[in-house]
Amino acid sequence: MRTRTRPLSALVAALALLLAGCTGDGDRDPGGPVTLRFQSLAWQEESVEVNKALVKEWNADHPDVKVEYVQGSWDSIHDQLLTSFEGGEAPDIIHDASDDLADFAYGGYLADLTDLLPERIKSEIPQRSWETTTFGDGVYGVPFLQEPRVLVANADWLKRAGVRIPTPEHPWSWAEFREITERLSGHGRYGVAWPLKEPVSATLNLSLSAGGQLFHRGADGKVTIRFGTGDQVVPRTIHDQANTDGSASPTTLGSGGSDTLPGFFGGRYAMVPLGFSYRQQIAQQAPKGFDWQVLPAPAGADGLAQGVSPQTLSIAADSPHQREAAEFIDFLLRPKNMVRLALGDWMLPTGTEALKDPALHTSEHDWATGTALAGHLRPAPAQSVRGYPEWKDKVATPAFQEYYSGAIGLGELRERLERDGNLVLARYQR
Template sequence: MRTRLVLGLVLALLLTACGSDDRPDAGRVTLRFQSLAWQEESVAANKELVAEWNAAHPDVRVEYVQGSWDSVHDQLLTSFEGGEAPDIIHDASDDLADFAYGGYLADLTDLLPRRLKSDVPARSWETTTFGDGVYGVPFLQEPRVLIANARRLKESGVRIPTPEHPWTWAEFRAVTRQLSGDGKFGVAWPLKEPVSATLNLSLSAGGRLFHRGPDGKVTIRFEAGDEIVPSTIHHQVGTDRSASDTTLGSGGSDTLPGFFGGRYAMVPLGFSYRQQIVQQAPKGFDWQVLPAPAGAGGLAQGVSPQTLSIAEDSPHKKEAAAFLDFLLRPENMVRLALGDWMLPTGERALADPALRTTRHDWATGTALAAHLRPAPAQSVRGYPEWKDKVATPAFQEYYSGAIGLDALRKRLEEDGNLVLARYQR
C-alpha cells in the first residue's frame, strides 16, 4: 500500500511538471536582429536600444546579431534559401529588389503603425516599394557632398557654395582648375565603385539613364543629362589635370591622407565620412562640407537608404514590426543617425536640433535632405549584374581615358539592355 502511495505521488508530480513550464524563457518570443552597424558609436547605439527594448519587453526578447556590409547580399541569400534568415534584417534599399521579388521579405504594408508610415516621406518609401508591396523601412540616408580644405578655398578667393547657391557643374570644373598646380589637384575622385556615384549625382544634371515603358519594362538610354557628370570627371582627369588619376581606383578612405596633406583641395564623399575626418585629421586642419554641384535638376541626388526589413519566414512578424516601431521612434532615429553620422529619413527626427547644428556641418547635410531622391537603379531587376559586368568596367575605362563618350554610351546601352532583357521576359 505504502509503495503504491509513493508511486502515485511521484506520478502526480511528473504530470504536474509536464502540465506547466516554469522555465524563465517559457512562452518568450526571441527575435534575431542582424545589424550592419560597424562604427563604434553606431554599434553602441544599436546595442543600447536593443537592451532598452529587452528591459521593457520581457516576453519578446531581441537578440543582436552582427553582420557585415562586405558580404551581406550573399550571406542573406544563403540564409534565406537555408531557412535560417534573421527575423529583422538591416540592409540597403538597392539590395532589396531581388529579395522582395523572390518572396524572401515580408510585405510591411499592413504591419507598420500609421505613425511610422506618415513620418517617413513618400519619396523615401519609394526606395523600398516593389510592385504593390513595401519590403523595408528606409531609416538612414546620406547625400554625397564635397569635403573641402577650407583654408585653401579661402586663400584662392573662389566663391564658396551653399545649399541655397551651389556651384553649377561648369563652375565646379572651373574652380578645380583654379585650385590646381604645383603637384596639387582641385579634386580627388575616389571611384573604386564608380556606378552609384555617377548615376546618383547625375540626377542633379537631369540624367536618369533607366527608362520604364508603358509595359513596365526598363531600357537604358544614355542621354544629354546623363553625360554631364561623367564628362566633367573625364575632363578634370584627362584634359584639365585638375583631378588626380591615381585616386580613380581608390575608396573614399584612401584619399584622406592626401587630402590632409594638401594634395587635394576637395574630395566628393558620403556625408558620414565626416566622422573619419574628425578622428583622423591633423590638429588645426580646417575643413568644411559643401553641397555637390547642381544642374538642370537642382540639388537632386539619388540615394539608397539603409533599411530594416522582416523575413517572410519569420513566425513573429507582428512582434518584429513592434520592435521596428520602437527602434525608429523619432528620438531613437536621432540616436541612430548620430551614431552613423548620417541623416534620418523621419521628418520629426530630421528636425531635431542635434542634427541642425553647425558643428561638423550637420546643418549643411540636413539642408540637402529635401533634395534626396530614390537612386535611379532602385527597382531595376538585373541592376547588380549590369553594374558588375557592364557599367563598372565601362566607366572605369572612360574615366581613365581608355575609351571616349561614344564608346561609353554604346557599352551602357547595347550591352546593358541585353543584360536587363533577361530579367524582363
C-alpha cells in the same frame, strides 16, 4: 517479417521535434519568450553602441519578446543574405540598403510590410523615401538613414584661392565646379580627388542633378537603358577633370573614400566628394589645426537633386513572428531613437520629425549643411530595376572605370551601357 507500429503519440512528438528544428530560434518555447534575431550592419563604434543600447532598452521593457543582436557586414551582405534565405536561416529583422532589396523582394524572401507597420511610421517618412523600398504592390523595407554625397574641402586652401564658397542656397554649377578645380590645381596638387573604386552609384546618383535618368520604364513595365544628355554631364565632368584639365588626381580614380584622406590631409587635394558620414573619420583623423568644411555637391538643371539608397530594415518572409518584428522596428525608429541612430552613423534620418531635432542643425561638423540637403534627396535611379546588381558588376563598373581612365571615349561608354546593359536587363524581364 512483421513491422512494429509506432504509437501515434510518438509520431506526433517526432514531427514536433522536426518542425522545431526547421523553424529555428524564432519560435517561442512553451512558457518562454519569443526570440527575434536582428542582424545589424552598424560598424562604426558609436553606431554599434547605439544599436546595442536600443536592443537592451527594448529587452528590458519587453520580457515576452527578446531581441538578439547579430553583427553583419556590408562587405558580404548580399551573398550572405541569399545563402541564409535559401537555407532557411535568415534573421527575423534585416538591416540592408534599399538598392539591394529588389531581387529579394521579387524573389519572395522579404515580408510585405504594408499591413504590418503602424500609421505613425508610415506618415513620418516621406513618400519619396518609401518609393525606394516599394516593389510592385508591396513595401519590403523601412528606409531610415540616408546620406547625401557632399564635397569635403580644405577650408584654408579655398580661402587663400579666393573662390566663391557654395551653400545649399547658392551651390556651384557643374561647369563652375570644373572651372574652380582647374583654378585650384598645379605644381603636383589637384583641385579634386574622385574616389571611384565603385563608380556606378556615385555617377548615377549625382546625375539626377543634371536631369539624368538612365533607366526608363515603358508602358509595359519593362526597363531599358538610354544614356541621354542629362546622364552625360557628370561623367564628362569627371573625365575632363582627370584627362583634359589635370584638375582631378588620376591615381584616386580606383580608390575608396578612406584611401583619399591621407592625401587630403597632406595638402595634395583641395576637395574630395564623399558620403556625408565620412565626416566622422575626418573629425577623428584630421591633423591638429587642419580646417575642413562640408560643401553641397554641384547643382545642374534639376538643382541639388541627388539619388540615395537609404539604409533599411526588413522582415524575413519566413519569420514566424512578423508582427513582433514590426513592433521592434517601430520602437527602433521612434523619432528620438532615429536621431540617436543618425548621430551614431553620422548620417541623416528619413523621418520628418527626427530631422527637426536641434542636434542635426548645428554648425559643428557641418551637420546643418547636410540637413539642408535632405529635401533634395530622391530614390536612386536603379532602385527598382531587376538585374541591377549584375548590370553594375558586369557592365557599368568596368565601362565607367575605363572611361574615367581615358581608355575609352564617351561614344564607347554609351554603347556599352546601352547595348550590353539592355541585354542583361532583358533576362530579368521576360
